[in-house]
Each structure stands twice: as structure tokens, then as C-alpha cells.
Amino acid sequence: MEYVIEMLNIRKEFGNFVANDDITLQLKKGEIHALLGENGAGKSTLMNVLFGLYQPEGGEIKVRGKATAITDPNVANGLGIGMVHQHFMLVENLTVTENIILGNEPKKMGMINVKDAAKKVAEISKLYGLDVDPYAKIEDISVGMQQRVEILKTLYRGAEILIFDEPTASLTPQEINELISIMKKLIEEGKSIIIITHKLQEIMDVSDRVTIIRKGKGIGTVITSESNPVELATLMVGRQVTFKTEKGPSYPAEEVLRIENLVVEDYRGIQKVKGLNLSVRKGEIVGIAGIDGNGQSELIEAVAGLRKVKSGKVFIDSKDVTGKKPREITESGLGHIPQDRHKHGLVLDFSVGYNVALQTYYKEPLSKKGIMNYKLVSKKAKEIIEMFDVRTQGEHELARSLSGGNQQKLIIGREVDRNPELLIAALPTRGLDVGAIEFIHKRLIEQRDNGKAVLLISFELDEVMNVSDRIAVIYDGIIVDTVIPTETTEQQLGLLMAGQSRDKAAVTLTEGDDNHVE
Amino acid sequence: MSNRFINLLVPIISIILGLLVGAAVMWFSGYDPVAGYIALWNGIFGDMYSIGETIRQISPYILAGLAVAFAFRSGLFNIGVEGQLIVGWFAAAYVGMAFELPKFIHLPLALIAAALAGALWGLIPGILKATLHVHEVIVTIMMNYIALHTVNALIKAVSEGGYKTEKIHQTASLRSEFLSNLTDFSTLHYGIFVALAMVAVMWFILEKTKTGFELKSVGFNDHASQYAGMNVKKNIILSMVVSGAFAGLGGAMEALGTFGNMVTRGGFTGIGFDGIAVALLGANTPLGVIFGASLFGSLKYGAGNMPNEAGVPIEIVSIVIALIIFFVASGYIIRVLLSKMKKKKEAK
Numbered sequence: 001m002e003y004v005i006e007m008l009n010i011r012k013e014f015g016n017f018v019a020n021d022d023i024t025l026q027l028k029k030g031e032i033h034a035l036l037g038e039n040g041a042g043k044s045t046l047m048n049v050l051f052g053l054y055q056p057e058g059g060e061i062k063v064r065g066k067a068t069a070i071t072d073p074n075v076a077n078g079l080g081i082g083m084v085h086q087h088f089m090l091v092e093n094l095t096v097t098e099n100i101i102l103g104n105e106p107k108k109m110g111m112i113n114v115k116d117a118a119k120k121v122a123e124i125s126k127l128y129g130l131d132v133d134p135y136a137k138i139e140d141i142s143v144g145m146q147q148r149v150e151i152l153k154t155l156y157r158g159a160e161i162l163i164f165d166e167p168t169a170s171l172t173p174q175e176i177n178e179l180i181s182i183m184k185k186l187i188e189e190g191k192s193i194i195i196i197t198h199k200l201q202e203i204m205d206v207s208d209r210v211t212i213i214r215k216g217k218g219i220g221t222v223i224t225s226e227s228n229p230v231e232l233a234t235l236m237v238g239r240q241v242t243f244k245t246e247k248g249p250s251y252p253a254e255e256v257l258r259i260e261n262l263v264v265e266d267y268r269g270i271q272k273v274k275g276l277n278l279s280v281r282k283g284e285i286v287g288i289a290g291i292d293g294n295g296q297s298e299l300i301e302a303v304a305g306l307r308k309v310k311s312g313k314v315f316i317d318s319k320d321v322t323g324k325k326p327r328e329i330t331e332s333g334l335g336h337i338p339q340d341r342h343k344h345g346l347v348l349d350f351s352v353g354y355n356v357a358l359q360t361y362y363k364e365p366l367s368k369k370g371i372m373n374y375k376l377v378s379k380k381a382k383e384i385i386e387m388f389d390v391r392t393q394g395e396h397e398l399a400r401s402l403s404g405g406n407q408q409k410l411i412i413g414r415e416v417d418r419n420p421e422l423l424i425a426a427l428p429t430r431g432l433d434v435g436a437i438e439f440i441h442k443r444l445i446e447q448r449d450n451g452k453a454v455l456l457i458s459f460e461l462d463e464v465m466n467v468s469d470r471i472a473v474i475y476d477g478i479i480v481d482t483v484i485p486t487e488t489t490e491q492q493l494g495l496l497m498a499g500q501s502r503d504k505a506a507v508t509l510t511e512g513d514d515n516h517v518e
Numbered sequence: 519m520s521n522r523f524i525n526l527l528v529p530i531i532s533i534i535l536g537l538l539v540g541a542a543v544m545w546f547s548g549y550d551p552v553a554g555y556i557a558l559w560n561g562i563f564g565d566m567y568s569i570g571e572t573i574r575q576i577s578p579y580i581l582a583g584l585a586v587a588f589a590f591r592s593g594l595f596n597i598g599v600e601g602q603l604i605v606g607w608f609a610a611a612y613v614g615m616a617f618e619l620p621k622f623i624h625l626p627l628a629l630i631a632a633a634l635a636g637a638l639w640g641l642i643p644g645i646l647k648a649t650l651h652v653h654e655v656i657v658t659i660m661m662n663y664i665a666l667h668t669v670n671a672l673i674k675a676v677s678e679g680g681y682k683t684e685k686i687h688q689t690a691s692l693r694s695e696f697l698s699n700l701t702d703f704s705t706l707h708y709g710i711f712v713a714l715a716m717v718a719v720m721w722f723i724l725e726k727t728k729t730g731f732e733l734k735s736v737g738f739n740d741h742a743s744q745y746a747g748m749n750v751k752k753n754i755i756l757s758m759v760v761s762g763a764f765a766g767l768g769g770a771m772e773a774l775g776t777f778g779n780m781v782t783r784g785g786f787t788g789i790g791f792d793g794i795a796v797a798l799l800g801a802n803t804p805l806g807v808i809f810g811a812s813l814f815g816s817l818k819y820g821a822g823n824m825p826n827e828a829g830v831p832i833e834i835v836s837i838v839i840a841l842i843i844f845f846v847a848s849g850y851i852i853r854v855l856l857s858k859m860k861k862k863k864e865a866k
Contacts, residue, residue: 306745327747336745344745349738358735358746367728 004029004064004161004192005050005081011058012045019045020056023218025194025211027161032183032193034207034224036200036236038433040403042216043196047163051083052076079161082154086166088146090138097121097134100153124155128185143292144175151182162186164195168202169431172291173461173494180206198236198433200229201462212236237435245441248449250469252281255318256333256422256453257303262312264298272298274477275312280422285444285454287468287485289461291497295477296457297339300426304336305329306344317421330359335420337411339427339457345411346399353381353395356414388413389439405436412443423447426457441467461490475499524856528849535852536845540838544830553828554838561823562816568823570701573710574776576815578603580713581768582793583800583807584720585636585761589654590802591724592757593737598643598658599765600790601665602636604783606766608669609635610773611780612676614686624689629712629770636766637759639665644758648751654758662786670782682781692775707775714808716764721804723760733757765790792818799846817842 005027012020019042027033037043048054050061052070060067063079070076090099097118105112118134125132130148138146147167154162164183168176183193183206197203203210204224212219212235219235234240257280264273272295280286290296301307303314305326314322316332330336338344346355357366357377365376381395388409392402399407408428415423425444429437444467448454458464464471465485472479473496481496541551562572582599589596596602610632617624643657673683692707700706724730735743736753744750768789773780796814800806817839824835 304745325747325749326745330747338745343739343741345742347735347739347742350735354731354735357731358742361731362728362747367731370728371726372728372731 002029002065003027003062005194006062006065007046007050007059008062009059010046010049010056010061012042012049012054012056019216020049020213021216021218022059023211023213023216024221025218026221027192027194028208029192030187030190031208032187032195032206034203034210035194035196035213036198036203036210036232037213038198038215038236038435039405039431041213041236041433043213044165045216046213047083047165047194047196050076051081051163077157077159080159081161081163082157082159083163084147084150084154084165084167086169088150090146090149092139093137095135095137096132096141096149096152099138099149100156104157121152121156124152128155128182128189130182142175144171144178147171147175147179148182151186159191161192161194164193166197167195168197168199172459172497173490174498176202200232200434203232204229214238233434236433245438245445245466247445247467250284250448252284252469253451255279255281256316257455258313258315258318259299259303260313260315262299262302262314263310264295264302264307265310266298271310272477273302276474276478278472278479280453280455282421282453283448283451284469285448285456285467287456287458287464287471288474288479289458289464289471289493289497290474292459294474294497296426296474298477299474300336300339300424300457303329303424304334304338330420333421335415335418335423337408337415337423337425337428341404341407341411346407348398348400350399351381351396352385352390352392352399352402352410353377355399355410356381356384356395359414359418384410384413384417387417388443405432408432408436408440412440416443416447420452422453422455424455424457427459428456429458429460429463437463461493465490465493473497524853527856528852529846531852532846532849533842536842539845540841543837543841544834547834549830549834550828554824554830554835557824557827557830558817558820560827561820563820564823565702566700567702567704568820570697570704570706572816572819573701574704574706575819576811577707577709577713577775578768578771578789579792579796579811579815580710580807581716581764581771582789583796583811584713584716584804585764585768585790586793586797587800587802587804587807588720588724588764589640589757589761590797591737592733592753593740594644594647594754594757594761595655596640596643596658596758596761596765597655597794598639598661598665598790599761599768599793600786600788601658601662602639602762602765603769603787603790603793604662604665604669605639606632606636606769607773607780607787608672608683608769609766610690610770611683611686611778612672614690614774615684615779616676617690618687619689621689624687625692625774628686628690628774629767632766632770632773633763634766636762636764636769638762640758640760640762640765641755644755647758648754662790666783666786669780673780673782683779685778686774690774691778692771693778705776707771709771709775712767713771713811716767717804717808720764720807724804729756765793768793795843795847799843813846814843 003026007025010020010023023046035043045054049056052072052075061070062068097114100121101117106117107113121134130152132145132148132152167179171179186193195207207224209221209223210232211221214236259276259278262273262276263271266272276299288296298307302309305324309323313320316334319332321329321332342348347358360366366373378395385392385395390409390413391406428440444454444456456467468485471483471485473481475497476499544551544554561568563569582603585599586596610628613628613631639661643654643661646652646657647654677683692709694708697706698704724734732748732753735748736750740750792814796807796810799810799813821835821839824830825832
């Protein structure tokens, strides 16, 4: 069997920390090979070794059967290795072609020859069915399209081996399907692909083989068709994991959150929430499903008092909190797991303990007459670390040095510990691995079972479907429809999220089914 | 190399480098560096008198450094310490000469006046920053000029057209016969205790109080602080006010201790600006400020001895002193070099 890339027994150390320990990954020509592992398992390190950003301490890399030292990314590019980054590296106000040739501009008499480049871009785009307009500006095209520009960039530079780093993190379900067919097309044309991910369903859908790493160690490689998500998850985490978070029926009681005709503007003064109505009751989890940018952030910020309400009303526990200060709203019974945990959720340069105190430091017992009781802060922090399984060296460690999952557990611990009537969780599992996701979902459901109201905002369909008792679909600043998870499908939800009405969504789906039959 | 070792090594290497380059400058200019440095040493530690004067010089630097550091800890860059110090100086000098009160009222009153004047001078940029998002650096720089010329005009006004205020009454003075006798009749005064007390105050506010928790939180991440329900605006204003008060007390050191009056000035004192370097040298911590101020104060005072004892002209001395401080402040560069060396070693 011909391997295009062989990474044999790779070892990479950072000081005393071993990031990669004896990992072997062999990529066959024309296959899609998934690299699976929890956050911090060493996936990125391994790929950075392959891309020439790090030099391994041990092991060997063979490219097309020949032992090669990849000393820097230029060498990797020269060998036909291209990387599609998770966070796109594109200049917003340049065109697709300009972005693709950036740093490698074809010259004609000293001038940049955009025309020929655009032609070449169009050709490649057509060959792989990417459907990208070479002259479109990046800021005008969708996230999915931007990703294709990234793919085009690697192909333009002659990549034969493409590395996709968490490619579906910010895509809609439809876009994910399109990406999968693009990947298959790339394979047909003789490319080979490594996809880094911790989403199991994707691996099942798209990959031929999977290499699993756990805590920096290579666990092995399995053939996807001979495995299943449960086995993969077990291999990845090292223990049994449940996917469908177990939950009993919900018993919704009185209304806790009521939003009436809410209008909110973003920082540019453009209306993002346009007369939205929503209600969340005790003992239920309401999920808000929608594509990023349809007013979710503005909605939560307005409810939490972080953004001005243009018009409309927000009630928590029948108390009008419209336009109140964040602390007053918090005191009215709101717990909030913010969307951006680094910007809003944590003071990264504060210790874990200080961060635990962030919402309650001003009250007894943590402070008395203006004097902080840091002994008690430490004690409280230890409790939260213990209860919420925050993996840290201790309450004095800086929040910055925690992994994403543990930072999130810390925030959730802090918010849940206050026992709020309403818990808003915005993208609570973004970027987290299966183990942490499972933990966080359990906590949300626990809140519900304790008779609290939970509002969950997520871009992940399976998360919304799994955890919510009701799903409110947000599109263009209003709730366009409310559905029950057990009575709907992901496809139908996806279409609702794209702005189609429910009837239309149903019709489109039937047509889609017909096509399958043909 | 462990981080701890590097932390210790960096300032030592910095000072040595600064001394070496300073020596080179003296040598190239035709002066004896060894004699120059001996003169510097004697100027700082040579006798009790020098030690007394050095400590006296350190006091305003501590307060200026605290002012910069305090604002910095809540994310603000107070370039206006100079102006706040000048208004504090005048306020203390005025209260010291204009009233006749018993000492236990007069001295505290003069100190409080200085602190309040400085606080007021910090309040204005604080309010502008908090409410209108005007950058504090611009406002505080301009406030320095306003302070300088307003105070000059006020000195004229209170001295009926003269160029200096009358001497303060003994009841407002920080002068100490005891300290003076102890140090061979130097001008060392009680100001150093005021400065050290303020070091403790700053430490207490930041490390023990609720307000300190908020100030630090706002300094690190104002978004998260707002989300946590803190009043970011209030904290910005408060931080500038406290910072200004420290600076104003720095001015009181000069008014009530060293000079006993205030003379119209053609330019800035420089203490406020040096306070920026003092704070940064001390990593913006209260104890660090003592270290930074000691370095600054002793070099500044000891340098005065170099022309007398070693014949190095004052211009060259200024360059040498600036170089030493420059290298200490560029600890960052040395840190980077050290870590590069470390990496190279690892690569091998």
C-alpha cells in the first residue's frame, strides 16, 4: 500500500511536558484520514510537526516513501502539504483572488497580475466544484464560502495533501454536507486529506480511517467502516461516554423569562433583534437554534444588561429588568455563561480563585465592610474546583493557563453555584471535547430538574436537539418558529434556520427525498 | 534555567550592562570611569550626610511611582503625575504658609490639601476617560501644562507679583531635627515615612479591599468586569483620583520637607515623568516601587558628586545615569535574549 505521508513514532517535548509520545500516523494516497483526540491531546502539535512549525525530538517523517526533514512551513508547501486553518486567515476587504495570491503574487512587468490569477482560481474552483467567485470580496461571502477560499488557496499553491483543522466548527448543517462532498471530490482528483476533529459523526460520515490520540499518546488507527461512534469515543476518552445525554421528561412550571417585542441594535446602530418574543419557564430548557449572526449575541447581551434595549420589555420572575444594570439583573436571578469566555466570562490574568469570586465578591461572606476575605475565596474556589471537576494545579493558578474545557467548567461552576432562577448558556460547549460536553450537558439538565429555567444558545444542531425541551429558531432577529425536538429533524431545523417557513421547509425536504430516490 | 533564576538574573545583568556602557561613554569622553563610579558610590553611600540626602530624594520618587503604578494596575496610563505633583506642591505650600494652626492639625491639613489637589487633577482626565472615552494619555499630558502655568500664576498672585511663595510655618513642616542630626545635618525629613505609609496603603487597597479587587479586575479585563456587574466608569475615575492623590503627596514632600516653599518654574520637575520609569521598574507593585524609587533617587542624588570628586562634567553624568536606567528598564530585551539562548541550547 502506498503511503503519501508517514509520521512514525513521533515524539515532541516542550520542556518537561511531552505533547506527542510515540505517535504514528500513515496517510494513504487518496484517503480521508481523521485525527481524533480530546482538546489538548496533541493533535495540533502533531500537525504542526508535519507542517514544519515544530521539530520532533524523536521519530521520522516520510513523504512519498522518502525520509524527509520538514524544517519550516515553506518546505511543507514545497512538498505539497497545505493546511486549511480553523480560524480563516483571510483579509476581509480583499477579493478572493487577492487573498489567494497574497504573499505569492504573480507579477507582470512589475505589476501584480490579478487577471491571470483570477482565471486560474476560476479553473480550480470549477474542477473541484467549489463554486467560488474569484472577484467577490471576502466580507461579502458566507463563512462556508470563506472556507472554500482557504481550500482554494492550498490548491492554488499545488497542495496534494490537505490538512483540515476542525473544518466544521462554524458551518451550518447544509454547509457541512457541501464540505463533505467537496472533500470527496478532492479525493476523486487524487488528493489526500487529514481531518482534525473531535466530532464523531463527521468522522463516520467522511473518513476512511481514524487515528486516535489520547493525552499525547498514539492509541492506534482503525478503519472507520469497521468501527462505530461509541467505540471511537471510548478510545478517545479512555472510558465509556454517553452521547444522548440521559434526561427525563420536563415539567415546565411558571414563567421565569419573558421577552416582549425586544428590539436591540448592534454597535453600528443596525437592528439585530427585531421585535423578538420568547418565554422560558421553570423546569425547562429552551434551545435557541440559529446561524451565527442572526441576533443571538445581541439578544443575550440585552437580557443580561450588557447592551442597550432599543424597545420592548424583558421580565425575569415577573420583574421588569429592561435596561437595568448587569448587577441588578444578576441579583434578580440570572446566571449567565457568556458566549466569549475569554472576553466576558473570565479575567484571564486573575487566579482561579479570584474568578470564582467574580460575581459574588461584593457580598458577604466573601467581603465584609469593603474588606475581602481571601481565605474564604480560596475555600469557595476549592469547593467549585472539586464539585465541577476543574482540572487545575490549584486555586492560585491563573485562569489563563487552564484548558478551554476547564475554563468553561469554572464559569459554569461559578454561575450554577449561585443557584440562579434562569441560566443562560451561550455556546457552552464550543471547542470542547466529548467528555467536557457530556459534563456540561448533564449540569444544564440538572439545573432544569431542580426546577430552574435554562436558555441554551447554540450553533450546534445536535446539541440543541439533545439538550432542549423546546427549540426556538431564530432568524434575522426574530423567533420564526418553535418546535419540539422529538417532532422534528435536523434537516428541517436547518432549513428553518436558513429562513424558510415550516411549510416550505417540509416541501423542500420532500423534494430532496425525491431526488434521493432518483 | 528556571523562571525564578531568570527573574533574579535579569536586573543584575541589566545594571552591569548599564554600568559598562556608562563606563565606555566616560572613557571615550576622556574621563576615568573608575574614579567616576567611586564618586557615584561615595555620593550615595559615602557618609551619613549622603545617605540622608539620598533617602530624602527617594521619597517623592516613591510617591510618583505609586501614582503611576496604581493607575496602571487598573489599566490606565497616568502621564499626568508631573502636573498632579506640581498642584500638590503648591497646595501644600499655600496651606503651610497661609494658616497658623497647631502642628497636629496644620501638618495633616497641608498633606491632605496636597492630596486633594492632586486628586482633583486626576479626576478630570478620569471623568473624561470614563464618560467620553477621551484617552487619558492625551488629557493628562495637557493637564501637566495647565498645572505648570496655573501654579506659576498662582505663586505670583499669592506673593503679590513675586516669584516664590513665603516659607511655610514650622507647624506644617516635615523637617525633623532628629533625622537631620542622625544624618550629619542633611535635609532628611519625615516625608520618607509618609511615602512608606502610602506604599502600605496602596498594598492594602489592592490586596485586601473589595475596591482593590474591582480595580484590578477592570485593569485586566473591563469587559468581564462589566459582565460581572462592576461599575467600570466609577472604577476608572476612582483609580485616577487615588493616583492623583499619591502624586499630590509627592509634591507635598518638596513643599513641606525639602524646600519649604514653591518657586515659579520654567519647566517640569521631572519627578512625575521619572515616576513612570520607577513604576515600570517595580513591575507596578508597591514593593517594587520602593526598589525603583531607590534606584532612581540614589543615582540622581549620587550623580551630583561625580563632577566634584571625579571631574566628570554633569552632562556626561546625566548620560551615564540615563544609560544605567535605560538598561534596567530594557530588562525585557535581556529576557528575550536569555530565552533565545535557552531555545538554541534546546535545539542542540
